[in-house]
Amino acid sequence: VNGRRLSPDGPHISGSDRGLTLADGAFETMRVHGGRVFRLDAHLARLTRALDALGITRPTDLGAAILDVLTAESADEASLRLTVTRGPSGAGVMPVPNVQPTVIVALNPRPQFSADMHEAGIRASVASGRRNERAMTAGLKTLGYTDAVLALLEARRAGAHDALFLDTDGHCSEATSSNLFACLEGTLVTPPLSCGALPGITRAVVLELAARFGLPAVERVLELGDLAGADEAFLTSTLRGLAPLVRVGPHAIGRGEPGPVTRRLADAYIGLVVRGTEPR
Numbered sequence: 613v614n615g616r617r618l619s620p621d622g623p624h625i626s627g628s629d630r631g632l633t634l635a636d637g638a639f640e641t642m643r644v645h646g647g648r649v650f651r652l653d654a655h656l657a658r659l660t661r662a663l664d665a666l667g668i669t670r671p672t673d674l675g676a677a678i679l680d681v682l683t684a685e686s687a688d689e690a691s692l693r694l695t696v697t698r699g700p701s702g703a704g705v706m707p708v709p710n711v712q713p714t715v716i717v718a719l720n721p722r723p724q725f726s727a728d729m730h731e732a733g734i735r736a737s738v739a740s741g742r743r744n745e746r747a748m749t750a751g752l753k754t755l756g757y758t759d760a761v762l763a764l765l766e767a768r769r770a771g772a773h774d775a776l777f778l779d780t781d782g783h784c785s786e787a788t789s790s791n792l793f794a795c796l797e798g799t800l801v802t803p804p805l806s807c808g809a810l811p812g813i814t815r816a817v818v819l820e821l822a823a824r825f826g827l828p829a830v831e832r833v834l835e836l837g838d839l840a841g842a843d844e845a846f847l848t849s850t851l852r853g854l855a856p857l858v859r860v861g862p863h864a865i866g867r868g869e870p871g872p873v874t875r876r877l878a879d880a881y882i883g884l885v886v887r888g889t890e891p892r
């Protein structure tokens with residue numbers, strides 16, 4: 613925290629830190645493999661965009677802070693979260709000038725998703741609330757994840773693993789912490805960022821892989837009906853990679869099992885992360 617190494621259960625930040633009191637900050641979750649962060653530059657660029665939008669001065673040494681932690685912990689396989697808040701300040705919502713941002717680098721074991729989720733696929737419910745594509749924070753990875761928490765609790769009550777958000781016009785947006793892809797008649801479709809989806813790093817990698825495979829891929833508005841009628845669908849995120857989506861609400865997608873396009877792209881993605889190789 614701010615360059616100091618602290619025990620995970622010790623005190624970390626001030627109780628008046630605006631990240632805690634107002635969710636006033638941004639973060640990135642990254643995947644560490646072989647002691648290196650996959651697509652570090654893309655993560656830092658996305659964080660910089662969020663900090664610029666929030667008017668938080670970007671601490672200059674974020675890359676070095678990450679490297680220090682990776683070296684000190686000899687981390688090989690891990691998940692790394694970089695959080696930057698506006699910093700501690702008194703009561704009130706208006707930011708006061710000259711507050712020192714708080715920088716937190718947290719290294720954790722990479723979560724093990726049940727093999728079932730990758731082999732049998734994910735079932736998603738449709739969240740009762742909407743992703744607001746017109747929100748001032750749309751597309752920014754800010755600290756406010758309360759909607760995602762509520763949607764996940766709702767999903768669990770419905771017997772689903774995750775929840776899908778529609779935007780305020782009723783178009784598919786994304787899942788609670790992943791982007792959405794559908795395979796429709798041989799074309800890969802992902803909702804455009806104008807539907808409130810986060811510009812996912814994994815989403816961008818999948819679009820790159822599709823281009824290399826000669827697989828038609830487009831960013832276009834996706835209706836729930838299109839998704840329900842898709843041949844295949846999958847969710848993408850840094851920690852999950854590509855996870856097959858086999859059911860949305862009451863509808864099975866395709867045959868209700870992971871499909872060949874998803875498997876091919878998922879393997880190629882793992883190849884990029886783990887072996888650092890180019891796809892065949």
Ligand SMILES: Cc1ncc(COP(=O)(O)O)c(C=O)c1O
Nearest residue numbers: 789790791810812813814849850
């Ligand atoms: C809301 C949301 N959408 C999408 C994603 C996927 O983004 P990425 O592939 O960069 O992890 C995340 C990641 O945590 C997220 O929180």
